[in-house]
């Protein structure tokens with residue numbers, strides 16, 4: 001396993017709109033994607049076995065923009081997931097607006113955004129919207145293909161190829177929080193080589 005950049009992390013706060021934390025000068029690394037794709041699980045995996053105990057208390061139900069302070073030095077930002085199956089249309093729209101707001105008008109300038117895409121599902125309309133938004137807003141970003149433990153090697157390669165075609169030049173990392181595959185690589189892609 002690669003040496004990881006995140007050695008500790010603790011929950012700071014959840015925000016749903018304007019807040020000083022968005023522009024407090026501490027670097028942010030944000031995780032965006034549809035509900036249930038595994039964003040919180042990835043953050044947990046990156047943080048490893050440390051004191052960040054309860055990311056995504058209820059799996060598949062993050063509704064606020066959750067800030068975790070890692071290494072007492074930078075934020076891991078867990079964005080709410082778009083399209084939670086049991087949410088009303090109004091709630092879904094509210095969450096979508098919150099994600100778009102964070103990436104456009106909130107004042108936040110994340111050092112890197114990880115767009116998390118379920119490898120079994122591939123790029124959805126929402127993912128495509130995020131992709132063009134990230135490009136348009138000039139956010140540095142990578143694509144994490146999550147849950148590859150559910151795919152064969154052949155399916156994984158095909159998925160990478162499909163996403164590559166739509167996002168040329170963007171780092172794509174196939175990973176699994178369940179097996180740990182690709183987590184070290186994702187860590188390197190998001191934070192740069194660890195020292």
Ligand SMILES: Nc1nc2c(ncn2[C@@H]2O[C@H](COP(=O)(O)OP(=O)(O)OP(=O)(O)O)[C@@H](O)[C@H]2O)c(=O)[nH]1
Pocket residue numbers: 033034035036037038039040041042056058059060061062063079080081082084146147148149150175176177178179
């Ligand atoms: N097979 C498999 N399942 C996973 C993996 N990562 C997460 N899951 C499962 O997927 C579900 C959703 O995981 P979360 O990490 O809560 O997803 P999320 O993207 O944070 O969801 P929201 O908070 O709704 O945005 C949970 O039941 C996890 O156990 C993985 O690598 N492999």
Ligand SMILES: [Mg+2]
Pocket residue numbers: 039040041056059060061062078081
């Ligand atoms: Mg979550």
